[in-house]
Amino acid sequence: MLAMSSGKSQSDTLDLFKSINKAKAKMKPPVADDVQTVKAKTVSEVNREIKSVLEGHFKVSFWVEGEVSNFTAHSSGHFYFSLKDQRSQIQAVMFRGHNARLKFKPKNGMKVLAKARVSAYEPRGSYQLYCEWMEPAGVGALQVAFEQLKAKLQSEGLFAQDRKKPIPAFPQKIAIVTSPTGAAIRDMIHVLQRRYPSVHVLLIPCVVQGQGAAPDIVRALSLADQTQSDVIIFGRGGGSKEDLWAFNEEVVARKIAELKTPSISAVGHEIDFTIGDFVADLRAPTPSAAAEVVAKNSKEVLETVKVQLKRMQLSLANLIRRQKEQVYQSNRQLTRTTVDMLGAHKKEVLNLNKRLVDPQKNLDQQRIRTDEWMDRLTQAMQFYYSNKKHQVLNLSQKLVNPKDKIQRLNDQVLYFEKQLLNATDYQLKSQSQNLKSLMVQLDQISPLKTVDRGYAIVADEKKQIISSTKKIKINSNYKVQLKDGVVEVKALRVDKESLWNLKKN
Amino acid sequence: MEFEKKLNRLQEIVTDMEKGDLSLEDSLKFFEEGVKLSRDCQSELSAAELKVKKLIGKDAEGNFQEEAFEVDEDSDD
Numbered sequence: 001m002l003a004m005s006s007g008k009s010q011s012d013t014l015d016l017f018k019s020i021n022k023a024k025a026k027m028k029p030p031v032a033d034d035v036q037t038v039k040a041k042t043v044s045e046v047n048r049e050i051k052s053v054l055e056g057h058f059k060v061s062f063w064v065e066g067e068v069s070n071f072t073a074h075s076s077g078h079f080y081f082s083l084k085d086q087r088s089q090i091q092a093v094m095f096r097g098h099n100a101r102l103k104f105k106p107k108n109g110m111k112v113l114a115k116a117r118v119s120a121y122e123p124r125g126s127y128q129l130y131c132e133w134m135e136p137a138g139v140g141a142l143q144v145a146f147e148q149l150k151a152k153l154q155s156e157g158l159f160a161q162d163r164k165k166p167i168p169a170f171p172q173k174i175a176i177v178t179s180p181t182g183a184a185i186r187d188m189i190h191v192l193q194r195r196y197p198s199v200h201v202l203l204i205p206c207v208v209q210g211q212g213a214a215p216d217i218v219r220a221l222s223l224a225d226q227t228q229s230d231v232i233i234f235g236r237g238g239g240s241k242e243d244l245w246a247f248n249e250e251v252v253a254r255k256i257a258e259l260k261t262p263s264i265s266a267v268g269h270e271i272d273f274t275i276g277d278f279v280a281d282l283r284a285p286t287p288s289a290a291a292e293v294v295a296k297n298s299k300e301v302l303e304t305v306k307v308q309l310k311r312m313q314l315s316l317a318n319l320i321r322r323q324k325e326q327v328y329q330s331n332r333q334l335t336r337t338t339v340d341m342l343g344a345h346k347k348e349v350l351n352l353n354k355r356l357v358d359p360q361k362n363l364d365q366q367r368i369r370t371d372e373w374m375d376r377l378t379q380a381m382q383f384y385y386s387n388k389k390h391q392v393l394n395l396s397q398k399l400v401n402p403k404d405k406i407q408r409l410n411d412q413v414l415y416f417e418k419q420l421l422n423a424t425d426y427q428l429k430s431q432s433q434n435l436k437s438l439m440v441q442l443d444q445i446s447p448l449k450t451v452d453r454g455y456a457i458v459a460d461e462k463k464q465i466i467s468s469t470k471k472i473k474i475n476s477n478y479k480v481q482l483k484d485g486v487v488e489v490k491a492l493r494v495d496k497e498s499l500w501n502l503k504k505n
Numbered sequence: 506m507e508f509e510k511k512l513n514r515l516q517e518i519v520t521d522m523e524k525g526d527l528s529l530e531d532s533l534k535f536f537e538e539g540v541k542l543s544r545d546c547q548s549e550l551s552a553a554e555l556k557v558k559k560l561i562g563k564d565a566e567g568n569f570q571e572e573a574f575e576v577d578e579d580s581d582d
Contacts, residue, residue, distance in 0.1 A: 170509040180559060186576050193555040198508075201557040203574050223560060227569060298550045305512065305550070308519045309543040315522035316536045323529050 044122065051120035054127055058118040064129065065137055066090075068110045081106065083114065083129065091128035092116065098132050104240075111137035142241065146248050149275055153250075158257045159278040165262040167282050170301070171230030171294050173200040175261070177220045180205040183237035184266065184287035191288050196295030202227055208236040213246035218255040225259050232259060233290045234276070235266030247274035256280055266290035457481040469494045508549055515542040 041049075066083030073079055077096030082089045092114070106112060113136070116129040153159065174192075178184045180203060192199055204227075206220035207213045217234065224232045234256070236244070246252060247267045256263055256279040265280035266287040277283040284290030443449065447457060458466045459479050466472065472491050480487045495502060518539040522532060559574035 168509060170507070170512065172508060180574070189555065189557055189576050197555045198549045198551070199555070201555060201574075202571065203557065203559045205559060223569075227560070301512070302547060302550045305515065305543050305546045308515045309540065311519045312522055312536055312539045312543075315519070315525070316532055319522075319525065319527070319529060319532050 043125070047120060047122040047125050050125075050127070051122060054118055054120050061115050061117040061132055063113055063115055065111070065113050068106045068112055069108050071106055071108050079106065079131075081108075083112070091126060092131055093128055094131035094134065099134075102134060104136060106134065113137045136242075142245060142248075146275070149248065149250055149253070150278065153253055153257075153275065153279065158253065163257075164281045167262050167264065167293065168230045170296060171199060173202065173227070173229045174294055175202045175204055175224035175227050175229035175232045177204045177206055177217065177224050177232060177234035178236055178266075178287070179208045182208065184235055187237070187286070187288040188233065188266075188291040191291035192295050195292065196298050198298060199295065202229060209239065209243045209246060214249035214252050217246055217249075217252050221252075221255045221259060225261050229261055231294055232261045232263045233266050233284075233287070233294070234263065234280075235284075235287050235290065236268065237287065238269040238272065244268050244272055244274055247276040249275075252276055253279045264290045264293060451481060451483050454483070469496065508546065511542050511546050515539055515546065518542070 064083065066085055066089075069082045069084055069089070071079065071081040077099070079094040079099050081092050081094075083092050084090075094114075112134050114129065114131045115133040116131040118127060119130055120127045157163070176185060176188060185203060189201065192201060202224075204220045204224045207216040221232065221234060224234075235247075244267055247265070253275045256265070256276055262282075263280045264282045264284050265274070265276045266284045266289070267274045267276060268286075270285035282293065284293055451457060457480070459481070460466060460471075461477060461479075463479070466478065472478075472494050474491050474493070476491055478489050478491060480489055518535050521527065522535055522539075527535065557574045557576075558571040561570050561572050564570055
């Protein structure tokens with residue numbers, strides 16, 4: 001109905017209706033006769049058709065932006081309103097089931113971003129938006145701004161892991177930048193009280209949401225950085241995107257990046273991410289979680305300390321036991337050595353004692369020894385003199401007259417002369433005897449003596465003696481020596497036989 | 506000394522003592538130091554009440570001014 005009467009409908013919806021009108025125009029103009037024959041559509045049918053065309057076109061829901069007007073929250077719980085821009089408006093409905101989830105209450109004049117589908121309401125013949133979700137339009141812009149700032153800071157390297165400072169394991173002093181009245185500080189103090197009561201907490205109060213929150217957070221962070229704290233936790237409890245928005249501001253992000261103190265972001269709930277989370281050295285999902293990160297369970301640490309103390313005591317006890325043993329050992333060795341030494345000394349003393357004599361006794365002994373020596377000396381002197389006397393006697397006996405010696409030598413010469421003569425005579429006699437016997441022997445072995453006994457000697461012309469037939473030359477002349485002369489012969493023949501074996505011829 | 510440094514030093518001492526090559530004098534010296542450290546650590550850890558202060562600003566000389574801070578249990582933000 002709205003669409004039919006208004007030329008301000010959205011363009012695609014307008015196009016749709018134009019096409020419907022065209023379709024109608026193609027039909028024959030209605031005439032009275034036809035009224036009976038033509039089957040007229042009912043209004044309901046038309047609206048049903050329109051509805052199905054609309055739903056066929058807008059198959060899925062889409063985002064639409066506009067200003068809320070004519071807003072009514074019906075007693076049934078449903079919202080009825082219109083969305084409009086400068087030129088057009090469209091009716092809209094948001095049922096109770098959907099609007100219960102909204103985090104804000106729409107008001108006239110509020111710009112919203114609605115997720116809706118289009119359909120027709122048959123009873124009234126109106127088309128309208130059926131809204132499923134709605135949010136203030138500004139948040140969409142914030143989302144865009146968030147993504148843009150995130151990309152920008154990321155490209156500057158503000159989120160880089162290598163610029164993140166380590167969170168100290170046992171911080172002594174924690175600076176917390178948050179609202180003094182918020183849930184965040186309360187939660188963190190509870191956790192720290194329970195797990196790490198020895199830590200000092202310094203709250204730097206600041207405004208965490210609304211106008212001026214960002215510069216106040218920057219101021220508080222600057223202060224916190226000067227308090228010589230070991231770690232800074234900044235954040236707030238959960239809230240809407242706008243509530244958390246200050247932590248997405250560029251000034252806040254840059255201040256966090258500048259901090260010299262290690263920082264932990266603790267903003268909202270686990271699902272909430274802010275730019276501050278990316279810049280901080282550590283992101284804790286919630287304020288309580290941030291407190292847990294810095295609060296090592298002091299009971300566990302206490303246990304560790306006690307264990308260290310025990311180990312130390314044990315080591316010392318061991319060392320003392322070892323040292324004791326050593327001292328005991330040394331003591332035993334010392335005792336043994338001392339006893340040995342004492343024994344040795346005792347023996348030596350005994351020996352010395354034995355060797356130690358009464359000086360009077362010694363003197364007596366010396367006296368006796370002197371007497372002995374005197375006796376021995378006297379004896380020796382007597383022996384010496386008698387010995388000398390004897391020698392003198394002997395020598396005087398050995399003294400003789402030189403005349404006698406000459407006579408004796410003369411006799412000796414005579415004796416030797418006689419001996420020599422005798423020997424020469426004997427030598428001559430024996431030599432001539434020898435010669436005679438040799439001459440007899442020589443005579444007996446002479447070749448002439450053999451010839452006397454009937455043998456002959458054959459020689460050649462040069463008087464060389466021939467003893468073998470091998471040297472005989474036939475028809476040569478030879479001389480044969482016999483007992484009483486020489487025969488000249490000529491060799492006629494040589495037989496190898498013996499003379500007595502030759503045949504008579 | 507910071508708590509963490511104390512704890513680290515304590516662990517260092519224990520490791521050294523357990524090596525067993527220290528003289529009795531050194532061992533006793535270490536033990537004395539270790540006992541003091543562990544006592545300090547224990548007393549720090551067993552503090553009963555969490556100390557929470559609130560920064561309220563700077564005085565004329567630029568020193569931080571703090572005051573005790575009590576949690577408002579009824580706050581709900």
